[in-house]
Amino acid sequence: MESSDEEDVVKYRVHLRPITLRNAAPATLHFLPCEIPVNRPAPVERFFTPAIRQGPRGLEVSFRGRSLRGEEVEVPPSLVGYVMRMEEKGEVSGKQDFPEGSEDEEEQELLEPPEALERDFDRFMGASASFSRFTVWGLETIPGPDAKVRAALTWPSLAAAIHAPVQED
Amino acid sequence: MDLSELERDNTGRCRLNSPVPAVCRKAPCALGVDEAGRGPVLGPMVYAICYCPLSRLTDLEALKVADSKTLSESERDRLFAKMEEDGDFVGWALDVLSPNLISTSMLGRVKYNLNSMSHDTAAGLVQYALDQGVKVAQVFVDTVGLPETYQKRLQQCFPDIEVTVTAKADALYPVVSAASICAKVARDQVVKNWQFVEKLQDLDIDYGSGYPNDPKTKAWLRKHVEPIFGFPQFVRFSWRTAQSILEKEAEVVTWEDSPTEEDQVGHGKITSYFNEGHRTRPRLPHRYFQERSLESATTL
Numbered sequence: 001m002e003s004s005d006e007e008d009v010v011k012y013r014v015h016l017r018p019i020t021l022r023n024a025a026p027a028t029l030h031f032l033p034c035e036i037p038v039n040r041p042a043p044v045e046r047f048f049t050p051a052i053r054q055g056p057r058g059l060e061v062s063f064r065g066r067s068l069r070g071e072e073v074e075v076p077p078s079l080v081g082y083v084m085r086m087e088e089k090g091e092v093s094g095k096q097d098f099p100e101g102s103e104d105e106e107e108q109e110l111l112e113p114p115e116a117l118e119r120d121f122d123r124f125m126g127a128s129a130s131f132s133r134f135t136v137w138g139l140e141t142i143p144g145p146d147a148k149v150r151a152a153l154t155w156p157s158l159a160a161a162i163h164a165p166v167q168e169d
Numbered sequence: 170m171d172l173s174e175l176e177r178d179n180t181g182r183c184r185l186n187s188p189v190p191a192v193c194r195k196a197p198c199a200l201g202v203d204e205a206g207r208g209p210v211l212g213p214m215v216y217a218i219c220y221c222p223l224s225r226l227t228d229l230e231a232l233k234v235a236d237s238k239t240l241s242e243s244e245r246d247r248l249f250a251k252m253e254e255d256g257d258f259v260g261w262a263l264d265v266l267s268p269n270l271i272s273t274s275m276l277g278r279v280k281y282n283l284n285s286m287s288h289d290t291a292a293g294l295v296q297y298a299l300d301q302g303v304k305v306a307q308v309f310v311d312t313v314g315l316p317e318t319y320q321k322r323l324q325q326c327f328p329d330i331e332v333t334v335t336a337k338a339d340a341l342y343p344v345v346s347a348a349s350i351c352a353k354v355a356r357d358q359v360v361k362n363w364q365f366v367e368k369l370q371d372l373d374i375d376y377g378s379g380y381p382n383d384p385k386t387k388a389w390l391r392k393h394v395e396p397i398f399g400f401p402q403f404v405r406f407s408w409r410t411a412q413s414i415l416e417k418e419a420e421v422v423t424w425e426d427s428p429t430e431e432d433q434v435g436h437g438k439i440t441s442y443f444n445e446g447h448r449t450r451p452r453l454p455h456r457y458f459q460e461r462s463l464e465s466a467t468t469l
Contacts, residue, residue, distance in 0.1 A: 035423045042397035046368040065272030065406025152461040
């Protein structure tokens, strides 16, 4: 969103690897009330998970010496959570994209015709994990019903409603 | 000293105490307060009280208790064992404040500094003795910060008790020396048997004294820094030493209450109000999306 220079924006055509959606293993997710401007693996299982306590007022943990309070948030029914990962350019996906026969209609729609692939502006993304719930952490207080992320989860159903065809009387 | 409760969970605080000697519920008592592990960047801070009837102070003195700093570890252990033997007239209680509690208090949205934490913990322990029925007549405290303000604070909490707050109280009053031994013995034991919450790989337990100026401690901190999580909870994140290692060797973390650049440089020059220059404002999305921090995925 920062970039206002249109010229700088490189346009890509992003393709989804549909098979990754089916194979994505469930993951445990934590949503922290801070920003860490890097993208790298973190030893969550060794440092964070064992430090979580069930306190009288919800989950408790600390991160970088600051106290956090957390609660579980369910992904609304009819939605599925995926952790999406962009493939590096030239990275060869281990899984083939076109398994014989079994495509349903929705996936068919997402697929590009084979000859369109691997152009300069083609990028691929796939799901590396799936989730149906995650833990939202607040700085010293439980995020509660007014948490932004809870409100954000109401957008898909509103979007579906406002984009649905209006029935004529 | 049985610290098993603390070893089960060392993320908060833990109170530990001897049985209250029956005589301390009848005769007026002197009570000493002291602490161990205030300065180190590693491990807990331990507050201790020790009390005995005024009439038995000479017996306590006869144990040759002294300021714990002048004693070796084995001498402290021996003296603590003697005090346990004299459990018929000497009682003690401890409050162990975990490094995690210290970090989260000092780094809270509302800062709770170490002096206030110390004062409140000391007052809490005196109150604990009173709640147990100990007839506290005099309280002696080794000072933290200015003795005058500390004395005033404690005297306000306990108007019926004669409170003496002074520097070097641990050398001047045997009940304070005894308290300092309890605190130091507990702190040493906790540090030695620290149960790391984290599952650490090739953990090195040679962390030196834990004081920030100890080269061994510094080397240990550098070795155990983790780019995302920083340090194990054994480290007091609020210490300058810990912070500066994080600044150099770990990823930057920004919180919602972190000072932003705008806060630091003010809101630009006053002449900017008269400039016709950059009038084009970015078009903001609808409030619905702003309130939910939703943005269009224009970049990936």
